[in-house]
Each structure stands twice: as C-alpha cells, then as structure tokens.
Amino acid sequence: MRHSPTVWRQTLAGTGAVFLICGRNPTVLLLSREMKISFLFACLLVLTITRDCICERCDDWGEDTRKLTQAYDGEPVRLRCPLFEDYLKHNYSTAHSAGLTLMWYWTGKGKDLEEPINIRLPNNRISKDKDILWFRPVLLNDTGNYTCMLRNTTFCLKIAFPLEVLKKDPDSCVSNDKAAEVVTFPLEESSTLNCPDTKGYYPSDVIPIVNWYMNCLLVDRFIGRYPQGLNLQFVDVMQRFEGNYTCIVSYEENGRAYNLTRTIYVKTISSHIHAKAPxxxxxxxxxxxxxxxxxxxxxxxxxxxxxxxxxxxxxxxxxxxxxxxxxxxxxxxxxxxxxxxxxxxxxxxxxxxxxxxxxxxxxxxxxxxxxxxxxxxxxxxxxxxxxKVGTPRYITELACGLGATLFLVVCFVVVYHVYWLEMVLFYRAHFGTDETIGDGKEYDVYVSYARNAEEEEFVLVTLRGVLENEFGYKLCIFDRDSLPGGIITDETLSFIKKSRRLLVVISPSYVHQGTQAILELKAGLENMASQGNIRLVLVQYKSIKNKEKVKELKLAQSVLSVIKWKGEKSKYPGGRFWKQLHVALPVKKTSSSKNSFQMVPLNVEFGTDCGKNVTTKNS
The missing domain is CATH 2.60.40.10 (Immunoglobulins)
Known part of the structure; x- marks a missing residue:
C-alpha cells in the first residue's frame, strides 16, 4: 500500500514527538523514581505500537516510466530523486533532520538483481549531492533502472526510474532523434531558442563555449539566426528554419573537459497574424x-x-x-x-x-x-x-428505346464495315441477277497486262487459275487465245467488245513496255464512255509513281477504285484481294466444286476459242 507524502510526513512528526516527550521533556525529571519507570514503559509501548502499525514493510511506489532520462556516452548527467520533486522538493532537509537517509540502488540493463551504487569509484565518477546522483561522465554500461530509497529503522519509501545512455556518432552532432524535444515557433515572428538543461552543471563563474548546429551544420553567419551563448536568436522565423538544432556546451571542471549535447526540434507554425475564426x-x-x-x-x-x-x-x-x-x-x-x-x-x-x-x-x-x-x-x-423530381416513365422508356436503336445501328455499321465484302458476295450468290443472260457477250473478262515473264506468270497462273477454276469465269488472254496472222488492233478491239469486264494489271512495265496494253486501256475507256457496255477493273500488281503514269491511266485511277495485290498475303483464294476482285467481276450463277485453291504449273496451248480450257490440273 502506498502512502501519500502527507501520511509519512505526519508519521515522522509523531515519532519525533514521542521522542521529545519520552527523552527530553523537563517535566519527567521532576517525577519520582517509580513514576519515571512507569512513564518510560508507557513511552516504549507507544513506540512499539507505532512501529508495528506503520513500518512492517517498505512502501514501494514502483517505476516512474514517465521520468526517462537520456544522456550521451561520455557526458555528465545528473539524476534527481523523484521523491523530492514537485510538491516534495523542499522537504529533503526536513527528512534528513528527522533521521531519514537517502540511499541509491540500480538494476543493470538485462539484469534482475538490484545492487547498491558504488560512489567510491576513481576520480569520483559517481557521486551524491543531497537528492542528486551525479555521473561525471556517464558510460554506456550505466544504462538501467535507478532506485532512490528514503528510510530509517521504522520507515521506508522508494521509487525507481530509467536511465538510457546513447552512443553518439563522432561524425554527427546528434546520434538519436529520440533525444530531441520539440518546440514550436510562429512564422514571421522573432523567437529565441534556449539550450535546455544546462544550469547547475558548471559553476556560475565559468563561461562555457557554446556551438549551435542545425541538422549538424554549424550555425555561423546563417541568415536570420544568430548564436548568443546559450541562446539562438531567430530574427524572423521562416518555414525553412524547421529542423533539428543542437547546442554543444563545452566547459572545464577540476581540470577535466566536459561536453553537454542538447538537441531540440524546431517546428514552425502559422503566425498569430493569420489566426482567425473558422x-x-x-x-x-x-x-x-x-x-x-x-x-x-x-x-x-x-x-x-x-x-x-x-x-x-x-x-x-x-x-x-x-x-x-x-x-x-x-x-x-x-x-x-x-x-x-x-x-x-x-x-x-x-x-x-x-x-x-x-x-x-x-x-x-x-x-x-x-x-x-x-x-x-x-x-x-x-x-x-x-x-429531386424524378424523370417521367415514358421519357425513360423513350430514352432506352432510342439508346437501343442507336446501339443496333452502331453495331450494324461496324459489322458492315468489317464484313461488307462477305455480305455483298452472299447477296449476289443468293439474290443477284445473272449478268451473262441475254447480253450477247462471249467472255467474262479480258485481261490486259504488260508482256514480260513475271507478269505473264501472274496472269496465266495465279489470276487465270482462280478466276476460271474457282470462280467459273471465262477469261480472254490475247497472247494465249488470238489466232496467228491476224491484225492485232482489230482483234484486240473485237475481243474487248465481246467481254463484260476489262481487267487491267497495273505495274511500271505496263507503262514503259506496254504498247498493246495502252491500246487495250484506251479502247476500254472509249467503249465504257461511249457505249457503257464494258466496265474496267484495275488491279495494282506493283505500284507506279505518279509522274510515270500516262494520262489514260491517271484518268482511270481517278474514277475507279484500285484493287491492290500484296504478294504472299493475297495468294489465299479466300483472302480480301480475291473477295474485292470477285465483287468487281460480273454476277454469274455457277457452282464451284472446289473449296480451296492449289497452285499448279501451267502448260499453255493456243486455240481458236477464248474460253477453251488449256490448263493441266493435279489429279
């Protein structure tokens, strides 16, 4: 059970009163010998009762964790007994005069045994001065819990508190942010920062050397901050002044040099000038x-x-x-x-x-x-x-209907944009009218191309193979199907009049080496413009620079779309090139017995009929 300071102070007073009455009261000297003995026995009985009532065990106040003292290794530090702080601090002399003794014990870090403090170390490193325990200097091994006990033969009171000794980095002005207390300075105002807890460490006639640091940079000629001994003057506090400030106080005592390191964190706050109601x-x-x-x-x-x-x-x-x-x-x-x-x-x-x-x-x-x-x-x-007024139901339904319609339109546009070729071919195959019925034409396609080995192979093998064998069209190829000995111009015009489409294979060679090809292109343009009984289909085998084009080709490309051959990407008969070409050719009701196309060598035979089958197929 703990007793308040008033309780043990009254106890001390009562005990002193008993001694005064029993030992030094002049009235006792006037009594007879028998009365003196009886009176002394009564005093002893009172002392026994008092001792048994109040001092059978020590009153332990436990550990005061709020009084954590932190110090740096190698620096002086003082510990003041909490029993004499605050409302008890003026009663050390009273307690001492009442016969009470102040004793110190400590429990080392990581230990359980409480030991008396040895104050007889060399150089008086640890000493006592009334209610203060001095370390000059303190060492890392001094970390632990310290207990101060006030007692006599009939009274005991004790309390413990911790001491933490920190290792200081020799290259830094502060080793641990935990050692820093926080002060607040208002912005745009002058303030003074005091180096704390230095009074009493050195004699009053000693003038110490004080160095101030901000974030471990020596404060020397800093704008707006001026050291003045134990004070650091801030002329006009600015937000960039916020940070750790360290004062290192150096002094000598009994021929030994000591340092005191104190760290304060300055936090800036808004000036009272800006203070106002919410x-x-x-x-x-x-x-x-x-x-x-x-x-x-x-x-x-x-x-x-x-x-x-x-x-x-x-x-x-x-x-x-x-x-x-x-x-x-x-x-x-x-x-x-x-x-x-x-x-x-x-x-x-x-x-x-x-x-x-x-x-x-x-x-x-x-x-x-x-x-x-x-x-x-x-x-x-x-x-x-x-x-909030809700939206009428009919407006909601109308908005939903319009939204659904718009969504379907957008979906249809997207689908048509992606699959319009397939849709056109599907419609032609099921609902389209056969153009070959009753038009008096003998051939579906007349092919005009440059006469060189590369383009002849493209026309005779690739184009002819797909258009005749896959799509069922009748192709008229002049070099293959014309009779020898005839007039080229007349036969060319005759073949073009008998064809439903003029397929022009465009390439640089078509312009440079294509005399007959240019003739075929002119004839097709004139026929399409004057009679309208033939349509041109442009297939770009290789690109041509605009300056290399003849005027007939420029005219054709300005009014007609061009189907581009993209090499290996276009060889598959189900690809986009062949679908575009199929859409541009006549609608013709035919059934193809083949689902895929295979390239085969071509053996050319000359005959008298443009539609004669002269290909050799793999069995």
Whole structure:
C-alpha cells in the first residue's frame, strides 16, 4: 500500500514527538523514581505500537516510466530523486533532520538483481549531492533502472526510474532523434531558442563555449539566426528554419573537459497574424442539394481552420436541433477527414461528410446545419436540401428505346464495315441477277497486262487459275487465245467488245513496255464512255509513281477504285484481294466444286476459242 507524502510526513512528526516527550521533556525529571519507570514503559509501548502499525514493510511506489532520462556516452548527467520533486522538493532537509537517509540502488540493463551504487569509484565518477546522483561522465554500461530509497529503522519509501545512455556518432552532432524535444515557433515572428538543461552543471563563474548546429551544420553567419551563448536568436522565423538544432556546451571542471549535447526540434507554425475564426467553404448559399426519396443523402461540410495557439477545433452536423451525439438512427453515418495546409503550418481543412441511406420525403424537409468553432469564433451554415423530381416513365422508356436503336445501328455499321465484302458476295450468290443472260457477250473478262515473264506468270497462273477454276469465269488472254496472222488492233478491239469486264494489271512495265496494253486501256475507256457496255477493273500488281503514269491511266485511277495485290498475303483464294476482285467481276450463277485453291504449273496451248480450257490440273 502506498502512502501519500502527507501520511509519512505526519508519521515522522509523531515519532519525533514521542521522542521529545519520552527523552527530553523537563517535566519527567521532576517525577519520582517509580513514576519515571512507569512513564518510560508507557513511552516504549507507544513506540512499539507505532512501529508495528506503520513500518512492517517498505512502501514501494514502483517505476516512474514517465521520468526517462537520456544522456550521451561520455557526458555528465545528473539524476534527481523523484521523491523530492514537485510538491516534495523542499522537504529533503526536513527528512534528513528527522533521521531519514537517502540511499541509491540500480538494476543493470538485462539484469534482475538490484545492487547498491558504488560512489567510491576513481576520480569520483559517481557521486551524491543531497537528492542528486551525479555521473561525471556517464558510460554506456550505466544504462538501467535507478532506485532512490528514503528510510530509517521504522520507515521506508522508494521509487525507481530509467536511465538510457546513447552512443553518439563522432561524425554527427546528434546520434538519436529520440533525444530531441520539440518546440514550436510562429512564422514571421522573432523567437529565441534556449539550450535546455544546462544550469547547475558548471559553476556560475565559468563561461562555457557554446556551438549551435542545425541538422549538424554549424550555425555561423546563417541568415536570420544568430548564436548568443546559450541562446539562438531567430530574427524572423521562416518555414525553412524547421529542423533539428543542437547546442554543444563545452566547459572545464577540476581540470577535466566536459561536453553537454542538447538537441531540440524546431517546428514552425502559422503566425498569430493569420489566426482567425473558422471559414466555411461548403455548404454555401450558391449550393442546392437535390436527392431522390428512397436514395442516399450525401452532404459534405468543408471548414478551413487557421492555426491558433492553444485552441480547439470543433466541427459537427445538427439535424433538426439534434447534434451528432444524439444520432441513433443506424442509417445515419458521419465521416471526418483532414487535409493539412502546406503553405501555412498548423492550418488545415476538415471535411465532415453526412450520409443518410433510404432518405424519406419528410427527412428531405429537415434542417441540416453544419457548425464549426475555435477559440476565435463560431460559424454555422444550413445546407439547402430539397427533393429531386424524378424523370417521367415514358421519357425513360423513350430514352432506352432510342439508346437501343442507336446501339443496333452502331453495331450494324461496324459489322458492315468489317464484313461488307462477305455480305455483298452472299447477296449476289443468293439474290443477284445473272449478268451473262441475254447480253450477247462471249467472255467474262479480258485481261490486259504488260508482256514480260513475271507478269505473264501472274496472269496465266495465279489470276487465270482462280478466276476460271474457282470462280467459273471465262477469261480472254490475247497472247494465249488470238489466232496467228491476224491484225492485232482489230482483234484486240473485237475481243474487248465481246467481254463484260476489262481487267487491267497495273505495274511500271505496263507503262514503259506496254504498247498493246495502252491500246487495250484506251479502247476500254472509249467503249465504257461511249457505249457503257464494258466496265474496267484495275488491279495494282506493283505500284507506279505518279509522274510515270500516262494520262489514260491517271484518268482511270481517278474514277475507279484500285484493287491492290500484296504478294504472299493475297495468294489465299479466300483472302480480301480475291473477295474485292470477285465483287468487281460480273454476277454469274455457277457452282464451284472446289473449296480451296492449289497452285499448279501451267502448260499453255493456243486455240481458236477464248474460253477453251488449256490448263493441266493435279489429279
């Protein structure tokens, strides 16, 4: 059981009174010998009862963890017994004169045994001075719990507190941020930083050497900061002055040099010039909150609080006269968040969100007020809330119908853009009219190309193989199907008149070496322009520079689309090249017995009929 200082002080007084009465009272000397003996026995009985009642065991106040002392290895440190601090600090002399002795014990770090402190070390490294235990200097091994005990033969009182010795980096002015206390300085004001806990370490007639550091940089000729012994003067505090400040005090005592290292963290706060009452950002008079009945009400209250020293910041919602502490409805929720102001330290914006689920029409008519206050003032504002008129049902249905229609149109456009060739071919195959019936034409396609080995192979093997064998068209190829000995011009014009399409294979050779090819192109253009009974199909085998084109070819390309051959990518008969070419050729009802195309060598035979089959196929 612990006794208050008043209890043990009264006990000491009572014990002294008994001694005074029994030992030094002059009245006792006037009594007879028998009365003296009886009186002495009575005094002994009182002393015995007093001792048995109050001092059978030591009163242990336990460990005071709040009184953590931190010191650097190799520096002086003093420990003051907590029994004489605060309201007991003036009673050490009284306790000593009453016969009480102050004793010191310690428990090393990681140990359980409490040992007496040895104050007879060399050079008086550890010494006692009234209620203070001195270390000159303290070492790392001194870390542990220290106990000061006040006792006599009939009384005992003790308390323990920790000491932590930190290892200091020789290349740094401070080794551990835990050793730093925090002070706040207002911006744009002058302030003084004092080197703490140095008084009493050295005699008053000794002038120590003091060096100030900021983040381990010596404060020398710093703008706006001037060292003045144990004080560091800030002329005009700026935000960049925030950081760790260390004062190192150097002095000599009894021929030995000592250092005291103290670290303080300076935190900047907004100046009192900017201090003001709360400023409400939202809700405001220009805002109107509309909510549907049955939905969720969500209102945010944003308030800006400037920094005010020793002030409180409060913010809350009031619904129809009820504050947040009176909200019992589980549908009501209030959330708070804080955003710090980076330009003015200490200032912040507090947001408080009010949410009510399944709001009723009556609740939408309630008064929703946000209130904020600090020591400088109070601000309140009502949120303008009203019921939102729902959209008529027919408008919703119409909007849904239009949206669905638009979606289908977009889907159709996308599908048509991607698969329009397949759609055209499908329509032609099932619903198209056969162009070969009753038009008096003998050939489906007349092929015009440059006469060289590469393009002859392309025409005679690739084009002819797919168009005749896969698509069932009748091709007229002049070099293959014309009779020898005839007039080239007349036969060319005759073949073109008998054909439904003129397929022109464009390449650089078509212009440079294609005399007959140019003739065929002119004849086809004139026939298409004058009579309109033949159509041109342009297939680009190889690209031609614009300056190399003849005027007939330029005219054809300006009015007709060009189907481009892309080499290996276009050889597959089901590819895009062949689909485009198929769409450009006549609609003809024919069934193909083949589903795939295979390249085979071509043996050319000359005959009298353009439609004569002269290919050799693999069996």
């Amino acid at each position: 400023v409400m950002i939202s809700p405001n008079d220009k805002q109107t909150f509309e909510f549907l009945a049955g939905g969720e009400l969500h209102i945010s209250c944003d308030v800006y609080f400037s920094y005010v020293n020793n002030s409180f910041n409060e913010i809350g919602w009031i619904i129809n006269g009820k504050s947040e502490g009176d909200f019992t409805d589980p549908r009501v929720h209030v959330n708070e968040s804080v955003t710090l102001d980076t330009t003015l330290p200490g200032a912040k914006t507090i947001k408080k969100e009010l949410r009510i689920k399944n709001i009723t029409p009556d609740e939408l008519k309630h008064n929703y007020t946000c209130t904020a206050k600090n020591t400088l003032g109070v601000v309140s504002r009502q949120a303008l809330v009203k019921e």
